[in-house]
Every structure is written in C-alpha cells, then in structure tokens.
Amino acid sequence: MSLDALHVAKGMLEARGVSKMFGQVRALNDVDLDLGPGVTGLLGPNGSGKSTLMKLFAGQLLPETGQVRLLGADPFREPKALRALGLCPEQDKFYEDLTGFEFVEALTRLHGFSARDARTHAAKAIERVGMTRDGVKRLEAMSRGMRQRIKIAQAIAHDPQVVLLDEPLNGADPVARADLIALVKVLGDEGRCVVVSSHVLHEVEAMTHRVVFIRFGRLRAFGDVLRLRRALEDRPYRIRVEVDRPREVAARLMQLPHVRATQLVDGELLELTTTDLDAAAFDVPAAATALGTVVRRFTSPDADLESLYRYLIQQR
Amino acid sequence: MNAELNAATFWLGFHLRRNLRKRPFVLWAVGIGLGLAILKFGARMPPEPLAALVVQLAAPLMSLFYGTGAMREEIEDQTLTYSFSRPVGRHWLYAARVLASIGPVAAIVIPAAFAAGTGPGGEPLRYAFGAALATLAYGGFFALAGELIKWPAWFGLAFLVFWEGGVGQVPGFLGRLTLLTQLRGVTGMKPAGGPWTAWWEAPDPVGAAVALVVVAAVTLWLGGQIVRRREFVLTK
Numbered sequence: 001m002s003l004d005a006l007h008v009a010k011g012m013l014e015a016r017g018v019s020k021m022f023g024q025v026r027a028l029n030d031v032d033l034d035l036g037p038g039v040t041g042l043l044g045p046n047g048s049g050k051s052t053l054m055k056l057f058a059g060q061l062l063p064e065t066g067q068v069r070l071l072g073a074d075p076f077r078e079p080k081a082l083r084a085l086g087l088c089p090e091q092d093k094f095y096e097d098l099t100g101f102e103f104v105e106a107l108t109r110l111h112g113f114s115a116r117d118a119r120t121h122a123a124k125a126i127e128r129v130g131m132t133r134d135g136v137k138r139l140e141a142m143s144r145g146m147r148q149r150i151k152i153a154q155a156i157a158h159d160p161q162v163v164l165l166d167e168p169l170n171g172a173d174p175v176a177r178a179d180l181i182a183l184v185k186v187l188g189d190e191g192r193c194v195v196v197s198s199h200v201l202h203e204v205e206a207m208t209h210r211v212v213f214i215r216f217g218r219l220r221a222f223g224d225v226l227r228l229r230r231a232l233e234d235r236p237y238r239i240r241v242e243v244d245r246p247r248e249v250a251a252r253l254m255q256l257p258h259v260r261a262t263q264l265v266d267g268e269l270l271e272l273t274t275t276d277l278d279a280a281a282f283d284v285p286a287a288a289t290a291l292g293t294v295v296r297r298f299t300s301p302d303a304d305l306e307s308l309y310r311y312l313i314q315q316r
Numbered sequence: 317m318n319a320e321l322n323a324a325t326f327w328l329g330f331h332l333r334r335n336l337r338k339r340p341f342v343l344w345a346v347g348i349g350l351g352l353a354i355l356k357f358g359a360r361m362p363p364e365p366l367a368a369l370v371v372q373l374a375a376p377l378m379s380l381f382y383g384t385g386a387m388r389e390e391i392e393d394q395t396l397t398y399s400f401s402r403p404v405g406r407h408w409l410y411a412a413r414v415l416a417s418i419g420p421v422a423a424i425v426i427p428a429a430f431a432a433g434t435g436p437g438g439e440p441l442r443y444a445f446g447a448a449l450a451t452l453a454y455g456g457f458f459a460l461a462g463e464l465i466k467w468p469a470w471f472g473l474a475f476l477v478f479w480e481g482g483v484g485q486v487p488g489f490l491g492r493l494t495l496l497t498q499l500r501g502v503t504g505m506k507p508a509g510g511p512w513t514a515w516w517e518a519p520d521p522v523g524a525a526v527a528l529v530v531v532a533a534v535t536l537w538l539g540g541q542i543v544r545r546r547e548f549v550l551t552k
Contacts, residue, residue, distance in 0.1 A: 022549065058401045062547050076547070083403040093394040097334060109326050110402035112319040154398070 012036050012162055012193035013057050017066035020052050020217075027052040029217040030066070035195065039188035041204035042197035044214035050197040051090050053214065054166045057195070058087045070162060083111060086155035090166040090197075092147060100126060100135035100142065100150040104157050111158040118157075125157035126150070130179050144171030152180065162193045169203050181206045236260055236275045242297035243288050246270040252287040259283075324408035327399065331416035340381070341420045348374055348428050356432065363438025368505050370429045371443060372496060375450040376476050378421040383458030384468035386410075386417040387543065396548055407540030414536060418455030425451060439504065446503035449528040453495050456535035463542050487515040495531065498524040 013035040020028040028049045042050050055061045056068045059075030059082055068074065073081035095103060104122040105115075113121060126135040129149040139147060148171050155163055165184065169177050184207045188194045198204050204211065205225070213220040221228050243249050250262035250270055258276035265271050274280040277300060288295045335341060352370070355361040387410065390396040399409050429447035433440035461475075462468040484496035485507055491497045500506065501524030507513050519527075 058397075060397060060400060060547070061549070079405050080403050082401055085401060087397065087401040089394075089397045089401075091394045091397070093397075095334065095395060097337065106326075106330050107398055107402065109330075110323045110399060110404055112323055112403070 012071055013195065014069040015053070015056070015063075015066065016069075018053075018056060018063045018068055019065045020049075020056065020061060021064050027217050028056070028063075031214075031217075031219050033212065033219060033222065035193055037188070037191045037193050038210060039184055039194045039196060039208035041208050041211040042195055042214065043199065043201065043204060043211050045199055048214045049217040050199075050214055051166055052217075054087075054090075054164050054195070054197055057162075058082075058085060058164055083158075084161040086158065086160035086163040088151045088155040088163075088165045088168050090170075092144065092151075092171070094139040094147065094150070096140040097138065099138050100131055100146070100153070103139060103150060104135075104154045107154045108157045113158070121157045121159070122153070125153040128156065128183060129153045130176070145173050145176045148172050149176065149180070152183070156187065160192070163187055163195070165194065165196045167198055168196060169198065169200065177203065184208075236273045237277050237280070237300055239272050239274060239277070239280055239284070240265070240297070240299045240301065241270045241272065241284055241288075241295055242268055243270060243295050244268065244293040245291055248291050249284075249287050249293070252291065253284065256283055320404050320408050323402070323404045324412040327404070327409060328412035328416045328419075331413060332419040335382075335416060335420050336423065341423075344378060344381075344420070345424050348424055352428055352432055356435075363433045363435040363440075363443075364505060365508070367429050367432040367438065367440075367443040367503070368508070370425055370432050371446045371450055371499060371503055372505070374428065375421065375425040375447050376454045376480065376495075378425060379418060379451055379454035380458050380469065380472040380476065382417045382421050383414065383455040384462035384472055386414045386459045386462060388462055388468075391548060400548070405544065407537075407544045410540045410543040411536055414455065414459040414539065417459065418451050421455060422448060422451045443503055445525075446499055446505075449502055449525060449532075450495070450499050452532035453498075453528040453535075456532040456539070457495070460535040460539040460542075463539050463546075485512060487512050487517060491516075492519060495528065498527045498531075500524075502528065 011034065013033070015031050015033040018028055018031045019026065031053065042053065044050050052061065056063055057070060057075065059070070059079065062076050068076075070081045071084050075081050075085065095106075098106070101122055104125055105118050108118040108121050109115065123132075126132055129152050131146060131149045131153065134142065134146055135150070137146070139150065142150070148168065152165065152168055155165065168184070169180055172180060181203065184194060184196060188208065196204060196207055209225045210223065211225055211228070212222045241249070246264055246268055250264070250272070253259045253272055254262055256279075258274045258279050259272055260275065261273040263271045272280070272284075281298070284298060285295050348370070352366070355366055355369070387396070390399070390413070400406060425447040426444050430440045430444040432438075433443035458468065458472050461471055465471045480494050480496045483490055484494040485491065498519060501519030501521050504518065504521065506518070507516055
C-alpha cells in the first residue's frame with residue numbers, strides 16, 4: 001500500500017535510506033523522505049525518532065547509512081548549507097544570563113549579519129513571536145512559554161528557507177499556542193519548508209494536513225491526512241448523522257454499496273460505516289431528503305488526525 | 317572564509333564577555349590578586365619566584381580549569397545546538413570558544429605576572445610575555461584534552477604534577493619535552509631546586525617561545541579537526 005500522497009515541489013529536505021543508531025538502539029531505520037515548501041507535521045510517540053530525524057536534517061548528527069540533504073547539500077559536512085536553516089531545538093536550554101533580544105541577536109550574527117542588521121532582524125523576529133515587550137527580560141526570568149517563543153524567534157530571525165521546529169508549543173499557554181500555530185502557518189504560506197514535530201495531534205492538525213508518521217524509527221506514513229485516510233481502505237470510516245426517522249434513513253442507506261453497517265446511537269443519532277467518505281457526504285443528505293427529513297449534524301470521528309494516528313501507531 | 321572568520325571573531329568576543337562576567341573569574345582574580353599582594357608586600361618575596369608562581373602554577377591551573385571546560389560547558393548546558401546549526405565551520409567555532417575560555421586566564425595572569433615581576437632584578441615584561449604564552453599553550457593543550465578524555469580535570473592534574481612537575485625537573489632532552497621547561501626558557505626562570513638543578517640548561521628563549529606557540533597552534537588545530545568530524549549527541 002503506497003501512502004505517499006504528496007504532490008508538491010520537493011527537494012528542500014531529503015533523506016535517502018537513512019538509519020541512525022545510538023549504541024544498540026536503532027533510532028531511525030531506512031527512512032526515505034522528501035519535503036518541499038509548506039508545513040509538514042512530524043508525528044509519532046515519544047522515542048519514535050522524530051527528534052533524531054530533525055537533528056539529522058539540522059546537521060547535528062551523522063547517519064549510519066544513507067544520505068541527508070538540505071537544499072541539496074550535506075548539512076553536517078557543508079556548514080554553509082545551514083545558512084538556509086532555522087532550528088528550534090526541543091531542549092529548553094539557553095544562555096540564561098542574556099535577555100531575549102541579546103540571545104536572538106547573538107545567534108543571528110553567526111549568519112554573517114553586521115551588528116546593526118542582526119539587531120534589526122532580531123527585533124523583527126521577536127515581534128513576530130509576540131515578545132517585543134518581554135524580550136528585554138533575562139531568559140532565566142522568563143516563563144516556559146516566553147522562552148519557547150524566543151527559541152522560535154532565533155530560528156526565524158535570519159529569514160531561513162527551511163525551518164525545523166521540534167515540539168515548538170511545549171509549555172506555551174493557550175493564547176501563545178494559537179499565536180504560534182498562526183505563525184507556523186504563515187511561515188509555510190511564505191514558501192518555506194517548515195517541519196513541526198509533535199506528539200500533540202490537534203496542534204499539528206491545526207497547522208497542516210500534511211503529515212509524516214514515525215514509529216519505532218520507521219516511516220509509517222507520509223502525505224495528506226485525508227488522502228492517507230483514504231489509502232487505508234481496509235479500515236472504513238464511521239460517520240455520525242443526527243437525523244429524524246433514523247431507522248428509515250438507515251434502511252435506505254444500507255442499500256448503498258459503500259455502506260457496510262448502520263447502528264442507532266442514543267435514539268436519533270445514526271452511526272454508519274462506509275468505505276467512501278465523499279459518496280457518503282452526498283448520499284446521506286439525499287436519503288434524508290427522499291424521506292422528507294433533513295440531516296441536522298454530520299460528523300466523521302475517523303476522518304481526523306487523531307484517529308489516523310491511533311490507527312497507524314497501533315500497527316506494528 | 318572571511319564571513320566565517322568574522323562570525324567566529326564575534327563568537328569569541330561574545331563568550332569572552334560572558335566568561336568575564338561570571339563568578340569563577342571574579343573568584344580567581346580576587347584569589348590571585350590577594351595572594352600576590354600578601355606575598356609581595358607582606359612576605360617581601362622577590363620578583364622572580366613570585367612571578368614563577370604566577371607563570372608556572374597559576375597559569376597552568378587556570379588554563380586547566382577554563383581550557384577543559386571550553387566545549388564541555390556548552391555540551392552539558394545543551395547550548396551547543398545553537399552555534400552548531402549556523403553556517404560557520406565547527407573548527408572556527410571551536411577556536412573561538414577555546415580562545416574565549418582562556419581569555420579570563422590571560423586577563424588575570426598577564427597583569428599578575430607583570431605586577432609580580434616589578435622590583436629589583438625582575439623582568440616584568442618578559443614574565444608577562446611568558447604568562448601569555450603559558451596561557452595559550454596550556455589552554456590549547458587542555459582544551460584538546462577536554463575533547464579527547466572523559467575526565468580531563470583529573471588527567472590535567474596528573475599531567476601537571478607528574479609530567480610538568482616531575483619530568484620538567486629533569487635536565488636534558490626529556491625535560492625539554494615539557495611545557496614548563498620551554499616556559500622557563502622564555503622567562504629566564506630557573507628551577508626552584510632539586511637534585512638536578514646543577515645540570516639544568518635554559519633553552520634558547522626564542523626557540524622556547526616558538527615551541528610554545530607551535531604547541532598552542534597544533535593543539536588548537538587538532539581540537540578543531542576533531543570537533544569538525546565528531547557528532548555531539550546532547551540528548552537521545
């Protein structure tokens with residue numbers, strides 16, 4: 001079953017047959033991946049290999065086998081390629097004696113900017129993450145959410161083409177989360193290749209529909225959530241419909257070839273199992289209309305990222 | 317390369333400023349300053365042995381403390397990721413980090429050696445020059461040890477006591493293999509005493525200075541090459 005459902009410009013980040021060991025532990029196993037512009041969610045449970053893949057893309061680690069390419073260059077051996085990279089690492093570590101501004105400015109200067117240019121870029125990045133007022137605080141005095149924003153600011157201050165965000169929303173409060181999710185989407189819309197690793201599914205779902213699933217160091221699936229879901233044909237969708245006269249609607253729907261089963265839940269709620277979500281979206285209202293009633297609610301608990309994740313993670 | 321050099325120079329200044337603001341620097345400065353004042357004005361110690369304490373004891377010990385921690389601090393603090401994900405060669409960053417680490421040593425031992433050397437029979441400029449070379453050579457060496465050895469502080473202490481302190485007293489070819497003997501050649505200081513003092517011959521000052529610079533350059537270059545090729549696993 002082919003799960004690669006992406007049809008976008010690729011080649012900004014590439015992994016070819018990449019494996020990585022830590023002692024006896026195989027953190028990544030024969031991973032092939034090709035990412036282009038836009039936001040990609042890197043999903044998997046803790047210890048699945050997400051951060052290892054991020055570090056390989058960022059030139060922090062060397063693969064045991066295979067190749068990693070950042071805009072066609074080896075990020076470990078050709079540090080100049082890192083000009084195009086912005087990395088927000090997972091760990092909550094800083095030069096604690098600095099202010100947020102000083103921290104971002106110092107790291108921006110390592111990209112070859114003059115002091116004045118670095119200051120301008122740092123100020124813009126700090127503004128983008130909503131830290132203009134608090135950026136003058138020392139990092140050791142900042143909350144976890146503020147530190148997280150500063151970490152993202154240092155990753156985007158030099159205007160990189162590729163942005164790697166490892167668990168970027170850790171510790172952020174709900175307002176900050178919403179802001180950062182919006183920022184990630186904008187970064188993707190600007191044509192950057194943005195990779196966001198997370199094990200919090202609804203956050204990734206809010207940022208993108210393009211996801212990569214990793215489990216036990218192996219790439220389990222890669223592509224658009226809905227297309228991936230469709231590719232898993234052996235596991236039909238459940239749809240919940242709130243409608244009057246649900247028994248009659250159920251009897252009518254059972255005659256359709258894509259409907260496998262129907263079940264009444266709580267009186268007026270009809271749950272049906274289908275192999276074709278698109279057809280169901282058309283046929284269910286049509287069946288209700290034919291019986292002189294209307295569909296009040298139509299939801300699919302299986303079409304979201306959470307259910308896909310659960311399904312893929314359960315697979316060995 | 318120019319851009320990398322500029323970035324590395326900035327990184328050197330950035331970490332040097334941070335190191336000079338940290339508590340250990342203040343403690344070292346106060347400790348050595350006080351000790352020097354007590355020995356010079358209280359105990360009326362002559363310039364040469366007093367300067368020898370600075371150049372041959374304080375400089376290597378401080379270089380051990382700062383040199384071995386040059387990269388280790390960033391590894392243990394997990395801040396290495398930030399600089400190593402920038403478009404600057406790791407060997408440049410390593411050199412910047414090592415020089416920034418031994419900067420506080422130089423900031424203390426060079427003026428201390430100069431101050432200790434003032435007075436009758438003293439050669440303050442020569443001692444200060446020796447302190448600078450000692451900082452570079454020991455700093456580069458201990459930074460390399462910090463890259464290669466798991467417990468560099470213990471290795472460094474053993475090196476200073478047994479190799480420098482022991483073999484450094486032996487006259488002839490073997491003794492010249494120590495940094496201490498070369499340092500004595502630069503500063504014109506003689507061994508304090510011991511069974512072989514009568515046979516001791518001072519190395520040529522220029523040759524000794526060149527030897528110390530070569531040690532500093534080679535250890536710095538080797539350390540840079542190791543860092544360039546090595547992967548640093550901060551978290552798994």
